[in-house]
Amino acid sequence: MxxxxxxxxxxxxxxxCTAVQRWRTFQVTGRLxxxxxxxxxxxxxxxxxxxxxxxxxxxxxxxxQILPAFTLFAAMLSFVLIEIxxxxxxxxxxxxxxxxxxxRVLVIEIIPLLTALFVATRSGAAINTEVALMHIHNELEGxxxxxxxxxxxxxxxxxxxxxxxxxxxxxxxxxxxxVIALLLVYGPQxxxxxxxxxxxxxxxxxxxxxxLWLKVLLFGVVVTVIPIASGLQVPRKxxxxxxxxxxxxxxxxxxxxxxxxxxxxxxxx
Amino acid sequence: xxxxxxxxxxxxxxxxxxxxxxxxxxxxxLSLLENxxxxxxxxxxxxxxxxxxxxxxxxxxxxxTAYAHQRDCDxxxxxxxxxxxxxxxxxxxPRLVIDRPALLLPDIPYPRWLPAFLDRLNGVQPPLPPCxxxxxxxxxxxxx
Numbered sequence: 029m030x031x032x033x034x035x036x037x038x039x040x041x042x043x044x045c046t047a048v049q050r051w052r053t054f055q056v057t058g059r060l061x062x063x064x065x066x067x068x069x070x071x072x073x074x075x076x077x078x079x080x081x082x083x084x085x086x087x088x089x090x091x092x093q094i095l096p097a098f099t100l101f102a103a104m105l106s107f108v109l110i111e112i113x114x115x116x117x118x119x120x121x122x123x124x125x126x127x128x129x130x131x132r133v134l135v136i137e138i139i140p141l142l143t144a145l146f147v148a149t150r151s152g153a154a155i156n157t158e159v160a161l162m163h164i165h166n167e168l169e170g171x172x173x174x175x176x177x178x179x180x181x182x183x184x185x186x187x188x189x190x191x192x193x194x195x196x197x198x199x200x201x202x203x204x205x206x207v208i209a210l211l212l213v214y215g216p217q218x219x220x221x222x223x224x225x226x227x228x229x230x231x232x233x234x235x236x237x238x239x240l241w242l243k244v245l246l247f248g249v250v251v252t253v254i255p256i257a258s259g260l261q262v263p264r265k266x267x268x269x270x271x272x273x274x275x276x277x278x279x280x281x282x283x284x285x286x287x288x289x290x291x292x293x294x295x296x297x
Numbered sequence: 298x299x300x301x302x303x304x305x306x307x308x309x310x311x312x313x314x315x316x317x318x319x320x321x322x323x324x325x326x327l328s329l330l331e332n333x334x335x336x337x338x339x340x341x342x343x344x345x346x347x348x349x350x351x352x353x354x355x356x357x358x359x360x361x362t363a364y365a366h367q368r369d370c371d372x373x374x375x376x377x378x379x380x381x382x383x384x385x386x387x388x389x390x391p392r393l394v395i396d397r398p399a400l401l402l403p404d405i406p407y408p409r410w411l412p413a414f415l416d417r418l419n420g421v422q423p424p425l426p427p428c429x430x431x432x433x434x435x436x437x438x439x440x441x
């Protein structure tokens with residue numbers, strides 16, 4: 029009887045600890061995201077040459093460095109998917125819907141999500157590790173002692189750079205996908221451009237464009253905010269660094285999926 | 298100071314000072330020069346070149362330009378100490394505290410080395426503020 033009570037107490041205590049931990053994670057993430065949004069909208073932030081240089085470096089490492097390889101990958105994927113959809117639609121006598129279906133699935137759903145996942149696995153993991161190590165080694169406090177606001181100098185520029193990178197990579201790879209769709213569906217025929225434009229106008233209504241860019245922006249913020257928050261919450265012991273990265277990446281994956289499912293539900297349900 | 302509790306008391310009492318401490322490392326992914334320059338660049342909103350030129354001048358004065366492009370993990374204790382000291386100096390604090398020099402400079406006779414290092418910074422810009430070394434009482438004999 030006593031043992032049963034002790035077991036149930038320890039289960040409740042463990043659940044309570046988990047709930048408190050989750051709440052703290054949520055608080056840290058929310059505070060960081062809020063600060064990033066406020067700083068991003070503040071002209072004062074861009075007035076400092078040091079923070080500007082960190083934003084530029086982040087964009088260089090996250091978007092510019094991978095641009096050729098990622099664009100090539102997006103082009104190949106678009107080619108294969110468009111080819112599959114167009115030939116299947118032709119077999120079922122649905123050719124007139126092929127382009128619209130391709131653009132809706134590829135440009136609005138697959139490319140933004142793949143871009144976010146790519147940036148998350150490449151830069152998100154790196155940011156998570158770097159912030160965790162900075163936190164463990166007390167480097168952020170070292171910066172503060174030198175008169176530098178670490179949040180403003182080291183963390184917020186990463187969020188802004190990451191968001192800009194995801195937006196830019198999505199825009200470029202979506203444009204490439206649209207060009208490939210035009211060429212595969214109509215061939216290099218200038219007379220088809222007007223019809224292609226009409227299909228795009230039907231898909232990309234102002235509301236749909238705003239929804240798409242809000243989703244991509246949210247992806248961009250999430251792929252940096254969650255790794256940073258995870259890195260900042262790690263206990264100051266070196267062996268916790270891999271755990272922080274693991275937790276951050278898992279959280280990031282689920283949040284990305286949540287954003288995607290949420291946007292699909294809003295759009296189609 | 299007698300022990301860790303006394304050190305923490307001193308830390309609270311000297312809250313306005315800039316600390317050169319084993320607990321406050323340089324940024325690992327920046328070079329020695331960048332660690333000093335970034336403090337200048339951020340605080341005074343200087344162009345990067347200007348901040349680096351001023352940091353280079355400080356390294357020249359302390360005869361450390363050979364290490365300017367090395368990162369924290371490649372630096373000797375004395376060079377790392379100098380980097381931390383110069384980074385703290387450019388924040389123009391009213392006082393500078395050298396926290397537990399025995400941990401910062403474990404491989405050199407620091408009671409003799411430190412005054413020589415500070416002498417090299419005479420006439421430097423920004424001017425050297427009053428410096429204080431916080432050491433444990435059992436190291437007193439070294440200073441005598």
